[in-house]
Amino acid sequence: MKKIKMLFLILGCVMILGGCDNKLQNQQPDLTQIRAICELATLKTYFHNVAEFEKKAGVGITHLFETDRTMWIEYTGIAKIGIDMSKVNIELNNNHVKVTLPQAKVISIDIDNEKLDKNSYVYSNDNFINKNEISPEEETEAVRKAQEQMQKSAESNTQLMMSARERAKELIEKYIKNLGELSETEYQIEWEYLETN
Amino acid sequence: MEFKKKKNVEEKVLKEELKEENDLSENEEIKEESKEKPTKTKKIIIKEKSSLVGILILVLIIVIVGGIFLKNVNDNRITITAKASLQKIIEINELSTVQYTYNAIATKYNSEEDKEKNNAQYYVKYEGIVKAGIDFNEVQIDIDKAAKKIKVTLPEVEIHETSVDMGTLDYIFVKKQSESSSVSQEAYKLCKEDLKNRVENEVELKDIAKENARDALKGLLEPWAKSLNNGYELEIN
Numbered sequence: 261m262k263k264i265k266m267l268f269l270i271l272g273c274v275m276i277l278g279g280c281d282n283k284l285q286n287q288q289p290d291l292t293q294i295r296a297i298c299e300l301a302t303l304k305t306y307f308h309n310v311a312e313f314e315k316k317a318g319v320g321i322t323h324l325f326e327t328d329r330t331m332w333i334e335y336t337g338i339a340k341i342g343i344d345m346s347k348v349n350i351e352l353n354n355n356h357v358k359v360t361l362p363q364a365k366v367i368s369i370d371i372d373n374e375k376l377d378k379n380s381y382v383y384s385n386d387n388f389i390n391k392n393e394i395s396p397e398e399e400t401e402a403v404r405k406a407q408e409q410m411q412k413s414a415e416s417n418t419q420l421m422m423s424a425r426e427r428a429k430e431l432i433e434k435y436i437k438n439l440g441e442l443s444e445t446e447y448q449i450e451w452e453y454l455e456t457n
Numbered sequence: 458m459e460f461k462k463k464k465n466v467e468e469k470v471l472k473e474e475l476k477e478e479n480d481l482s483e484n485e486e487i488k489e490e491s492k493e494k495p496t497k498t499k500k501i502i503i504k505e506k507s508s509l510v511g512i513l514i515l516v517l518i519i520v521i522v523g524g525i526f527l528k529n530v531n532d533n534r535i536t537i538t539a540k541a542s543l544q545k546i547i548e549i550n551e552l553s554t555v556q557y558t559y560n561a562i563a564t565k566y567n568s569e570e571d572k573e574k575n576n577a578q579y580y581v582k583y584e585g586i587v588k589a590g591i592d593f594n595e596v597q598i599d600i601d602k603a604a605k606k607i608k609v610t611l612p613e614v615e616i617h618e619t620s621v622d623m624g625t626l627d628y629i630f631v632k633k634q635s636e637s638s639s640v641s642q643e644a645y646k647l648c649k650e651d652l653k654n655r656v657e658n659e660v661e662l663k664d665i666a667k668e669n670a671r672d673a674l675k676g677l678l679e680p681w682a683k684s685l686n687n688g689y690e691l692e693i694n
Contacts, residue, residue, distance in 0.1 A: 294662075296669045299553045300593060301617070306545040316534040320527045337541065340618075345552065345673060352680040367553075368588065370620040373649055381639040396628050398535065399641040404624030406539035413541040420543070427548060431593055439681055442600040 299367050301342035302427035305414060306372065309337045311406035313399075317392055326392040330384040333402055336372035337410040341365070341424040347454070348432070355445050357436055360452040364424035366414050369407050425453070551617045553590035554669035557662055560584050563651035565635065565644070578635040581644045584625035585652040587659075588618040589666035596674065600689070607682050609693040611670055614663040619656055621648045 311333040317326035347362040381399070386392060414420060433449060440447045562582050566572040595612035623645055630636040656662065671693045682691045 293559075294555065294557045294665070296665075296672075297553055297556045297588070298669070298673050299551075299588075299590075301549055301551040301553065304547040304549050305543060306547075307541045308544045309539060309541045311537060311539045314536045318534060319530045323531070336544070340549070340551070342551075348677075350677060350680055352684050354684075368586070368618055368620060370618065371623065371645065373646060376642050376645065378639045378642065380642060383638055394638065396626075396636065396641045396644065399639070400623055400626045402537050402539075403641070403645075404622075405537045406541070407623065409539035410541040413543070417543065420546075423546075431550060435596075435598075435677075438598055439678075442598065443681070443685060 298345040299342055300345045300428055300431070301340040301367050302364075302431065303341045303420070303424045305339045305341060305420065307337040307339060307410045307413065308334075309406045309410055310334050311402040313394065313402040315392060315394060315398070323390070323392075325387055325390040327387040328384075329386060329392050329394055331394050331399070331402065332382040333380055333399070333406065334382075335380050335403070335406075336375040337407060338370045338372055339366050339410060339414045340368045340370075341414065341420060342367050343425060343428045355447050356450065357447045358450045358452060359429075359432060359436075360454060361425060361429060361432075362454045364421045364428070366411050369411050371403070371407070550592050550594040551590060551615075552593040552670065552673065553588040553617050553666075554673055555589050555662060555666040557587040557589075557656075557659070558584065559587065559652060559655065561648075561651060561655065563644075563647045565647055578632050579628055579630045579640075579644075581629075581648060582625075582627040583621050583648040583652075585621045585648065586618065587616065587652065587656050587662065589614055589616050589662055591615065591666075591670045598678075600685075604690075605688075606690045606692050607678060607685075609674055609678065609691070611667065611674070611694065614666045614670070616656060616663075619649065619652050621645060621652060 313331040313333070315329045315331075317323060317328050341364055343362050343364050347360075349358075349360040351358040383394065429451065436447055436449060560582075562580055564580050565578040566576065567578055571577070591612050591614055597610040599608045599610075600606070601608055623641070626641065626644055626648065628636075628640075628644065674693055675691060678691055678693075682689045
């Protein structure tokens with residue numbers, strides 16, 4: 261009798277520890293809901309993105325007969341590039357204007373809604389005995405990584421960053437020349453470029 | 458004859474005495490053995506208990522180590538790679554002056570009837586960002602020399618962005634069948650639509666954006682206002 265009780269105790273411990281997967285997450289509420297910004301977006305870029313997701317079959321009794329799964333997601337991502345206008349410095353000395361421009365950066369990333377639908381997703385076949393399903397959370401994670409990659413791709417494109425800053429320079433120059441015309445003054449503009457943001 | 462008889466009787470008595478002695482010694486042995494038996498049984502029981510506890514501890518260790526190993530292996534079976542290639546570039550002139558972060562929940566219904574009955578398919582929690590501002594190219598600047606004023610006319614405030622961070626989508630499926638493959642794209646569109654509807658009701662957002670745009674241009678134009686003869690007043694509308 262005592263041996264049977266001991267056996268049950270062992271089995272109980274095995275079941276409890278085997279099923280343990282405690283993920284207790286504390287989510288702090290976001291307090292910074294609204295804030296003032298001063299961003300001048302000068303280029304809107306469209307990227308063709310492909311996210312490749314691989315999920316291998318699991319290890320253990322509960323994962324017997326599972327097969328490896330692959331999923332591809334193809335969509336268009338949008339990145340806006342520009343400068344932080346709050347870091348633009350304008351010094352006026354008679355008819356001499358010195359303008360300091362910060363580096364361009366990726367201001368926002370988004371997904372082209374119209375180019376994302378069910379046809380954007382491609383899945384490999386699953387086993388009918390024991391499914392290795394790809395959850396919606398995993399799909400979401402795949403797109404999130406693709407967006408991250410798109411941002412990195414834009415940031416590392418030096419030509420693109422320079423073009424965005426150049427465009428900001430054109431807009432500010434036009435603005436200064438307009439003021440010059442109105443005040444009947446020909447301004448000499450000196451440009452200084454900050455290498456860090 | 459009598460001697461023989463006597464001898465026989467003596468032998469009998471001796472035998473009986475010997476037998477008695479043997480019985481006595483046997484009894485003593487039995488008594489000693491019975492004294493030893495409880496000690497022996499105790500030792501066996503203790504030994505058995507110790508080995509059982511030892512087995513239990515070993516099993517626990519195997520389960521814990523095995524569990525950790527399996528969890529590590531199963532947690533690391535996902536690989537994601539991504540490729541991005543630039544397709545198109547468009548020039549814009551958006552000066553965004555306010556950013557609003559939304560943490561909201563969108564609900565999926567299959568029909569208006571379901572919506573009225575609050576019969577949801579699933580709920581999706583998301584984080585969205587709304588940016589509003591003006592078209593920088595549309596800012597009009599005039600100098601009124603008579604009134605000594607620099608007049609700035611701002612264009613209408615526009616919503617520049619309503620984006621949903623797909624990485625923040627979290628689901629609660631009410632109807633199990635709605636948890637299908639590629640549901641994330643449907644959920645994403647639902648969240649975007651939800652965010653767009655919420656923003657349309659946010660009148661304050663555009664007022665704040667205009668106020669901030671006014672401040673931004675004031676900062677840019679003040680050097681000019683001060684530098685003009687006897688100083689000019691800056692008026693931004």
